[in-house]
Amino acid sequence: MRDVWIADAVAITPFGESRRQLWQALLAGKSAIKPVWRFPVKNYHAGIASCIEDLASSGDRSMGHVLLQRLLQQLDPVSQDALLITATTKSGIDNLEKVCRGYPANIQDIMLSAIYEELHNDLNLKQHGINISASCASSTIAIAQGAAMIASSWTDAVLVCCMDLVTEFVFSGFSALQALSATPCRPFDRDRSGLSMGEGAAAVLLMSKERAKQEARPHLATILGWGAANDAGHITAPDKDGSGLQQAIIQAMAAAKCNAFDIAAISAHGTGTLYNDQMELKVFNHIFADHPLPIYSIKGAIGHTLGAAGGIETVVGIQTLLEKTAPPTIGFSNPEKGAEGRVLSEPVDISGNCLLATNSGFGGINAAIILGEGSVS
């Protein structure tokens, strides 16, 4: 199996269009969760989300099209032989809302493959790839699959791009499930009351070590291992014992050939819902029982970006390892049982070279990747 390097990583979030802006906002304890102006919210359980303030649809195109164009502007040039894997849960679903309301809309933007096709054409890539959809673990699984393709020598370079939007479609659904918090979400806090939605996009360029060196690309991080498993228990709720997440982490650690003490910090899914956070803490406290490593969630800062969450969290994970600092969990102050001393409201120094990042989603899916520290200053 070959080493898989991350050679470029960008994220577009409400905090800006660079990795540095996102990182500085996280360290400063900022939250982008604010009142929603994009659609009427009076009939929903919450009225807040983390939206990119100047993001709007252009003509009959989806907001996703605009977001992807911004993402492309941040990317370093990509070789034409790179394979593209995109990840999204709902693609340009804002255009379906327009269709249902009788407004003009580009129907192609609604399709799940829309972001793949747009990026594939704009980047003028020669190889065909795919879009992956695995609910809130979509981009984590996309990164894992891309890494698997490179590790097994099937291809040398994979560009993973992910995107999801705050739309009334998704907002109404989470409201109906009573999963939205009326106040900004508070991951792992005893007083948490649900999630806050967010939107964003990210791109992660994976390369074999040899190819990255050949192209003189920076070594931002290494994908050391990955795993994924299904709870096979409930369609919207996580397994209370976290059997799927536990299995995903064990697989990732085995692939990375590392043990619990090699992990310096955990980038958790940490949505702020009662069941997710409880399940995650149970699993982390079981696997890392004797290892008091920091656990953080960035969803108190940028909300839950659905299929883009894993991609954006990977970008933050790279910075965590490069800066040897775990960012604070915004909104966290009163620890849920099991979070004491592990989840922190302030940035904390970390020692070690590996980071575990996890995501879980509807359909019972759980995914984990282990990042190794890069070698750039």
Place this chain on the structure above:
Amino acid sequence: MNAVITGSGWVTPLTMGYVRNNNRFEMGAGKLPEITRKDVFEEPRPHFGRLDRYSRLGVSAIAFALKDAQLHRWTRKRPIGIIASTVHGCLETDIEYFNATMTDGGRLASPNLFAYTLPNSFLGEAAIFFGLTGTSFVINEPSPSGIWCLRMALIGIANGQFEKLVCGMCDLGRLPFSCESEETPGGALFFVIEKTPTRQHLVYGDLYLDNNGILRFDDDEIKSLPILAEKCLKAFSKRG
């Protein structure tokens, strides 16, 4: 990268069933059948009737494929994965959900229907029905051939992600609005793929992926999943 095929099941506008049941396979155009629980399961499955049409189609074809591979009965959950290729996914359910949601300014949003507005929800249902705890995800590929899901399956097997998985395609066909130059055929077709032929008597043939992305089944190049299903039927009938 290679593996073996031990099962295949389908639901199309013209036929439903699986290879070892000697069912006819034909994709064809037309309306998909209304699938009932009795078409698919011998035992009561009260939840089946509550699934949206897309999930019912996908779960049924997966059920037939598992039955064909004699993996449909279980007492303990198993690390079997699922990869499904789709073009439209759950778009029909999306439209139904959002039209209902708009009726009263969002007050009527249905949490039950919302749960099926993800293209991978039916994989979760199949995982629950059959105790499948392996990796599961949906892919969308540029053409509706389903070939990429076989590629992902073989790459995953080579990497140790899967020992066994169910892999195939699922689409409801015609959309309520037109946006394609080529219509996506309706139907679901799944295969059971295994890393090692421990159950040799069930093997239809060898699946192989080369470094150029070419897929072969017993040396014949495979360009779509329906062609692979026909090859499995032929292999079964040859064996008698």
